[in-house]
Amino acid sequence: MSLSRVMDKILKGRLWDFHGGIHPAEHKLESSQVPLVEVALPPLMVLPLKQHIGSSAEVIVRPGERVLTGQPLTRPESRMQVPIHAPTSGTIQSIEPHTVAHPSGLSEPCIHLIPDGLDEWRPREPLAEYAQLPPLELVKRIHESGIAGLGGAGFPTDVKLATGREKVEILIINGAECEPYITCDDRLMQEEAHRIAEGIAVLRHILKPRLVLIAIEDNKPEAIAAMRQVVDGDSVQVRVIPTKYPSGAARQLIEILTGRQVPSGKRSLSxxxxxxxVGTVFAVRQAVLEDEPLIRRVVTLTGERFAKPGNAWVRIGTSVRWLLGQFELKPEPRQRIIMGGPMMGFTLPHADVPVVKITNCLMAPSEQELPPAEEERNCIRCGQCADACPVSLLPQQLYWYSKSAEHDKAREYHIDDCIECGACAWVCPSNIPLVQYYREEKAELYRLDLESEQAERARQRFEAKKQRLEQERQEREARHLQASSARREQMTQQAGGADPIAAALARVKARQAELTTETATDAADISAQRAARKQQAIAAQAARQAASTDTVTTTVQTNAEPSADPRQVAVAAAIARAKARKAANAATQPAEHSAAPAVPSAETAAPAPQPAASDDPRKAAVAAAIARAKARKAADTATQPAEHSAAPAVPSAETAAPAPQPAASDDPRKAAVAAAIARAKARKAADTATQPAEHSVAPVDPSAETAAPAPKPAASDDPRKAAVAAAIARAKARKAQQGSATPTSTAESEE
Ligand code: SF4
Ligand code: SF4
Known part of the structure; x- marks a missing residue:
C-alpha cells in the first residue's frame, strides 16, 4: 500500500490492530489522579556518566569544583555521546564507581554532587525565536541539552531528529503509556499539555512532517482532553487507541496508527x-525555549506500600532511597523496589541507586499485590505465549534455543525482534521467566558478535599488512632487477660487448681448476716431506744412542774402581747392564754407529750376530731388536747359575754359606726363628752376590770370600750357640756380598 493511500486512511481516523497483546490489570488510577509534586533536593546526588544508548562523554569537572544548575559535567565528542548536567548547584564531591540502576547491580563511573541548596542556575539562552533558526541549530541545542528518549529506550534524540529530518512523513507522539501502574506521561499530558504542544511545534520546525499524531490509550481521558485542547486537530491530531498491552511499543503503535509493520532489522524511519x-517532547521544548537541559523528569511512585502514591518531578541523580522516603514508603520484609512497570521493569539490587533519564516508575508492591514468581515448570507447549506475542514470534522455540545455547537457531527465529514486552511470560501457565532467557541469550549473542567483529577487524588488518608486505617485496625485487640490468648493461659496454656474467663464470671455473691442481701438488709435497722427516728422525736417534754408549763406557771405565761399597758396586753393575744394552742396539747399525769398538761392554763380549750394513732402516731396526733380545737373553742366562746354583763357579749364598742349623733346643720356636733369620740373611747375601753375575756373561773368578763357603754350624742343642752361628753366617754372607761386587767391577774395568 502506498504511503499516500495510507495517509488518506489515517486522516480519516482509521486505526489498525497488532497481533497478540494482553490485558493485565491497569492499576493506573492510584497515581494518575494525584497532581505532580516537586521532590526536595537530596543531600547527595549521584550522576552516572552513561544514561543512554551509546558511550559516555568526557568528564570536564573535578572534585571540589562548584557547579551551577544546568552546567554541563561532561563533553560529548561523538554523535552517540550525550552529556550530563548538574541537576542543581553544589560541589563535586568525587568521581568514582557507584551502583547504577541495572538488574546486574554493577557499578559504573558516577559524578557525586553535594547540593548547596541554592539551586543557582548558570546563564541561560532560551531560543524563543527558534522558528527563525535553521533546524540543525535546534538539533545542536537538543544535543547539548543531553536529551535521550525518556520512554525507556534512551536513544539520543538529536541523532533521531538529524537522521530523519528530511525523510519523515509522520511524527508520532507516544502518549499511549500501555504498561500497568505507570502514569507519568498521563500526568504530564494532563498538567503540561500546552508545553508539550510547544515542543511539538519545535519538532515540526525541525522535521517538517506531513502529519503529527498524538497516540493516547483510551484509559486516559483527562490526558486526551488536555491534549485535544492544545492541538489544531488538522496537522496535529490526537489518536485515541484501545487499551492493550503493549500498544505503547514503537512497532506496535506504528502498526496501530498506520497499518504498516516495521520490517525486521529496520527502523521506523524506513x-x-x-x-x-511525550516526555521527550516536553524536554525538547524545555531545551529550546527555556535553555533547560535534561536535569529532571516525571517519575511515578506507586504500589501498595506507598502511603501517598503519585507522580513527581525528580532531579536526575536523586537517590531512590531518598525518594522512597519522600513518598512515605511503608516497607514490608524483603520489600521489592521495581524500576519500571511490572511487565518490563526489573527489581533493583538495593535502594541506593540514582534516578536516571530513563527512570519512569518506581514501584513498591506488596506480596499480595504482585506475588513473587512461582516455581518454574516444564513447558507444556500450550502455545499461549505465541498467541500473546505482539511481534508474532514463537516464544517457546526461542525459550528452547536460549536454554540450550543454540545461538544460530535463536537468530533464525528472530530473537532480535523480541521487544521484551513480557506478554509471553505473563500468559505462560508454567511460570517460565521467558524474558529473562531472552535477555541472557541476547547478551550472549551481542558478546559473540563483538568477538566476531573484533576477529574480523584483526583479520582485515592482517590481510592488509600481508598485502602491503607483498607489494613492498615485489617493488624491492623490481628495483633490484632494474639495478642489475643497468649494471650488466654497463659492464657489457665496458667489456666491449662481451657478456660480463659469462666472463665472471669463466673466471670462477679457472680459479677452481687452479685450486684443484695446487691441492694435489701440496699433498704430494707433504707426503715426501713426511718421509724425509721420518728418515731424519731415525738417523738422529741412532746418533744419540751411539754418543750415549761412548759416554757411559768411558765413565764406567774411569770410575769403576774396586770398592768395598756395595752401592757403588750395584751402580756399576747397572751401568754395565745399560752399556751392554746400548752396545747391543748400536751393534744393529754397524755401518752408521759402531764407531767405538775399543771399549766393548760386557754384553759385547758375547756379541750378537752383526747384521750387514743396509740402507733399509726397517731392516736395521729389526736387526737391532734381535741383537738386543739376544743380549738380554745372554745376560739372563748368565744370572741363572748364581741364583739357582746351576753353575758351580758362582755358588749361591745359601749353598756357599748355608744357614746355620740350629742345635736341638728345648725351645723349638726360638730355634725355628733363629733358623729362619739365618736363612733370610743367607738368601739376602746370595742375592747380593748374584747381582754382578747377572750381567756379566764373561767368566768371573770367584773371590776369595765367595769361594770360601760359610762355615756350617754344627748341630747343637744350645740355642745360644745356634744364634751365634747364625750371626756368624750373616756376617759372612754380608762379607761375601761385599766381596762379590768387587771382582765383578774389577772385571768390567779390566775389560
Ligand atoms: S506459554 Fe509457556 S508452557 Fe505454553 S508453550 Fe509457551 S513457554 Fe511453553
Ligand atoms: S517478550 Fe518477546 S517473545 Fe515474548 S511476547 Fe514479547 S516480543 Fe514476544
Whole structure:
C-alpha cells in the first residue's frame, strides 16, 4: 500500500490492530489522579556518566569544583555521546564507581554532587525565536541539552531528529503509556499539555512532517482532553487507541496508527515515521525555549506500600532511597523496589541507586499485590505465549534455543525482534521467566558478535599488512632487477660487448681448476716431506744412542774402581747392564754407529750376530731388536747359575754359606726363628752376590770370600750357640756380598 493511500486512511481516523497483546490489570488510577509534586533536593546526588544508548562523554569537572544548575559535567565528542548536567548547584564531591540502576547491580563511573541548596542556575539562552533558526541549530541545542528518549529506550534524540529530518512523513507522539501502574506521561499530558504542544511545534520546525499524531490509550481521558485542547486537530491530531498491552511499543503503535509493520532489522524511519515519547517532547521544548537541559523528569511512585502514591518531578541523580522516603514508603520484609512497570521493569539490587533519564516508575508492591514468581515448570507447549506475542514470534522455540545455547537457531527465529514486552511470560501457565532467557541469550549473542567483529577487524588488518608486505617485496625485487640490468648493461659496454656474467663464470671455473691442481701438488709435497722427516728422525736417534754408549763406557771405565761399597758396586753393575744394552742396539747399525769398538761392554763380549750394513732402516731396526733380545737373553742366562746354583763357579749364598742349623733346643720356636733369620740373611747375601753375575756373561773368578763357603754350624742343642752361628753366617754372607761386587767391577774395568 502506498504511503499516500495510507495517509488518506489515517486522516480519516482509521486505526489498525497488532497481533497478540494482553490485558493485565491497569492499576493506573492510584497515581494518575494525584497532581505532580516537586521532590526536595537530596543531600547527595549521584550522576552516572552513561544514561543512554551509546558511550559516555568526557568528564570536564573535578572534585571540589562548584557547579551551577544546568552546567554541563561532561563533553560529548561523538554523535552517540550525550552529556550530563548538574541537576542543581553544589560541589563535586568525587568521581568514582557507584551502583547504577541495572538488574546486574554493577557499578559504573558516577559524578557525586553535594547540593548547596541554592539551586543557582548558570546563564541561560532560551531560543524563543527558534522558528527563525535553521533546524540543525535546534538539533545542536537538543544535543547539548543531553536529551535521550525518556520512554525507556534512551536513544539520543538529536541523532533521531538529524537522521530523519528530511525523510519523515509522520511524527508520532507516544502518549499511549500501555504498561500497568505507570502514569507519568498521563500526568504530564494532563498538567503540561500546552508545553508539550510547544515542543511539538519545535519538532515540526525541525522535521517538517506531513502529519503529527498524538497516540493516547483510551484509559486516559483527562490526558486526551488536555491534549485535544492544545492541538489544531488538522496537522496535529490526537489518536485515541484501545487499551492493550503493549500498544505503547514503537512497532506496535506504528502498526496501530498506520497499518504498516516495521520490517525486521529496520527502523521506523524506513516507513517514513519517527516516534517520540511525550516526555521527550516536553524536554525538547524545555531545551529550546527555556535553555533547560535534561536535569529532571516525571517519575511515578506507586504500589501498595506507598502511603501517598503519585507522580513527581525528580532531579536526575536523586537517590531512590531518598525518594522512597519522600513518598512515605511503608516497607514490608524483603520489600521489592521495581524500576519500571511490572511487565518490563526489573527489581533493583538495593535502594541506593540514582534516578536516571530513563527512570519512569518506581514501584513498591506488596506480596499480595504482585506475588513473587512461582516455581518454574516444564513447558507444556500450550502455545499461549505465541498467541500473546505482539511481534508474532514463537516464544517457546526461542525459550528452547536460549536454554540450550543454540545461538544460530535463536537468530533464525528472530530473537532480535523480541521487544521484551513480557506478554509471553505473563500468559505462560508454567511460570517460565521467558524474558529473562531472552535477555541472557541476547547478551550472549551481542558478546559473540563483538568477538566476531573484533576477529574480523584483526583479520582485515592482517590481510592488509600481508598485502602491503607483498607489494613492498615485489617493488624491492623490481628495483633490484632494474639495478642489475643497468649494471650488466654497463659492464657489457665496458667489456666491449662481451657478456660480463659469462666472463665472471669463466673466471670462477679457472680459479677452481687452479685450486684443484695446487691441492694435489701440496699433498704430494707433504707426503715426501713426511718421509724425509721420518728418515731424519731415525738417523738422529741412532746418533744419540751411539754418543750415549761412548759416554757411559768411558765413565764406567774411569770410575769403576774396586770398592768395598756395595752401592757403588750395584751402580756399576747397572751401568754395565745399560752399556751392554746400548752396545747391543748400536751393534744393529754397524755401518752408521759402531764407531767405538775399543771399549766393548760386557754384553759385547758375547756379541750378537752383526747384521750387514743396509740402507733399509726397517731392516736395521729389526736387526737391532734381535741383537738386543739376544743380549738380554745372554745376560739372563748368565744370572741363572748364581741364583739357582746351576753353575758351580758362582755358588749361591745359601749353598756357599748355608744357614746355620740350629742345635736341638728345648725351645723349638726360638730355634725355628733363629733358623729362619739365618736363612733370610743367607738368601739376602746370595742375592747380593748374584747381582754382578747377572750381567756379566764373561767368566768371573770367584773371590776369595765367595769361594770360601760359610762355615756350617754344627748341630747343637744350645740355642745360644745356634744364634751365634747364625750371626756368624750373616756376617759372612754380608762379607761375601761385599766381596762379590768387587771382582765383578774389577772385571768390567779390566775389560
Ligand atoms: S506459554 Fe509457556 S508452557 Fe505454553 S508453550 Fe509457551 S513457554 Fe511453553
Ligand atoms: S517478550 Fe518477546 S517473545 Fe515474548 S511476547 Fe514479547 S516480543 Fe514476544
Amino acid at each position: 516507513l517514513g515515521v519517527i516516534m517520540l515519547n
